[in-house]
Amino acid sequence: MKEKIKLLLIVIVFLAAYYIPFEYLRVQSAIIESFNMVQDYARQHVLTCLIPAFFIAGAISVFVSQASVMKYFGAKANKILSYSVASVSGTILAVCSCTVLPLFAGIYKRGAGIGPATAFLYSGPAINVLAIILTARVLGLELGIARAVGAISFSIIIGLTMAFIYRKEELQKSADDKMFELESEEKRPLIKNAIYFFTLVLILIFAAWGKPSQPVGLWSFIYKIHWFVTGILLILLGVMLKQWFEKEELKIWIESTWTFTKQILPLLLGGVMVAGFLMGRPGMDNGIIPNRYVAMLVGGNSLWANLFASVSGALMYFATLTEIPILQGLMGSGMGKGPALALLLAGPSLSLPCIIVLLKIMGIKKMLVYVSLVVVMSTIVGMIYGRFF
Numbered sequence: 001m002k003e004k005i006k007l008l009l010i011v012i013v014f015l016a017a018y019y020i021p022f023e024y025l026r027v028q029s030a031i032i033e034s035f036n037m038v039q040d041y042a043r044q045h046v047l048t049c050l051i052p053a054f055f056i057a058g059a060i061s062v063f064v065s066q067a068s069v070m071k072y073f074g075a076k077a078n079k080i081l082s083y084s085v086a087s088v089s090g091t092i093l094a095v096c097s098c099t100v101l102p103l104f105a106g107i108y109k110r111g112a113g114i115g116p117a118t119a120f121l122y123s124g125p126a127i128n129v130l131a132i133i134l135t136a137r138v139l140g141l142e143l144g145i146a147r148a149v150g151a152i153s154f155s156i157i158i159g160l161t162m163a164f165i166y167r168k169e170e171l172q173k174s175a176d177d178k179m180f181e182l183e184s185e186e187k188r189p190l191i192k193n194a195i196y197f198f199t200l201v202l203i204l205i206f207a208a209w210g211k212p213s214q215p216v217g218l219w220s221f222i223y224k225i226h227w228f229v230t231g232i233l234l235i236l237l238g239v240m241l242k243q244w245f246e247k248e249e250l251k252i253w254i255e256s257t258w259t260f261t262k263q264i265l266p267l268l269l270g271g272v273m274v275a276g277f278l279m280g281r282p283g284m285d286n287g288i289i290p291n292r293y294v295a296m297l298v299g300g301n302s303l304w305a306n307l308f309a310s311v312s313g314a315l316m317y318f319a320t321l322t323e324i325p326i327l328q329g330l331m332g333s334g335m336g337k338g339p340a341l342a343l344l345l346a347g348p349s350l351s352l353p354c355i356i357v358l359l360k361i362m363g364i365k366k367m368l369v370y371v372s373l374v375v376v377m378s379t380i381v382g383m384i385y386g387r388f389f
Contacts, residue, residue: 031277032286037281038269049099049207050098053100058254059253060107073111073117083155086119089120089123096317104124105263106260114162114166120155121349123151123155125348138324150341150381158370196244199236203230268357301386306378310345314375316347318347337389338385340382345378
């Protein structure tokens, strides 16, 4: 099978090289835009978002027992607790659709049920407090409220639906719970591990803290001091690693982090390049698909307009908060409020790079089901919202 895939890739590359009309200026600008997109992603997200996320994912796989993951997020876990925690995780993390992937991979491969894991996967980038506040201020209060309610509801519904669809597989997984009941004695007290993970998460939050497009009180103040806070947290982390951890443990942690990095990062960068070629960078009109076509196709509140907005949002890459000025421009060009909400619910949680990585983590069937749920639900809710507003 792998050889067939390699052959298919070779054929695709050959056909692209043979038929793509490189002499057209639009194609040339789209190619340049794809590299600009990768550069922007590398500058804005790799060091401050992805690297901390990779280290957290590596830490989960090494320092969090599988029994603990299955206790709180497994198939037999308390559903109210597991889905509640997973569905509001975005209020803490405030990460983009790509940054959440290593964290999702960490808990999913460690034994988390498909339901809570996908609830976390959706909510991580979708339920961003600052983004919701800015949506309400820039795009209207009712759209901000609809986004918040829709995102929290989506994460729970999508998680429960995935758990129901794959319930037989989850029951089979839960049948193996007993093998994790007996745990070896922990090398550190639970409180030390909790402080360690909390510090890692805080480093991710403050290092990735973006500049608000508009002054928003506390968020603007935190942005001014976020590097200072990040530096202090890094010093504290260094002290913890030296005092609480053995060298062999740290070596295993680094190896686990590298495993996630080499599995996910190349696919992400490749996906970002393709997204840049197709749609261009947010706010730019240099992709192979002109922005005016998108604006023209999402006017009104038809099924097609909402579906197109959902699918476009699922393929486009939005850095945290960039969806708001983009939607402001699209709505000024005639985009309906229903399609706007559909894009807000599908866009931040999905992207072409995200879908490519999910294919490797979850497999093609689960990936297609998850993406379909996001797109279909976004389309339906967009139509309902557009009918009343």
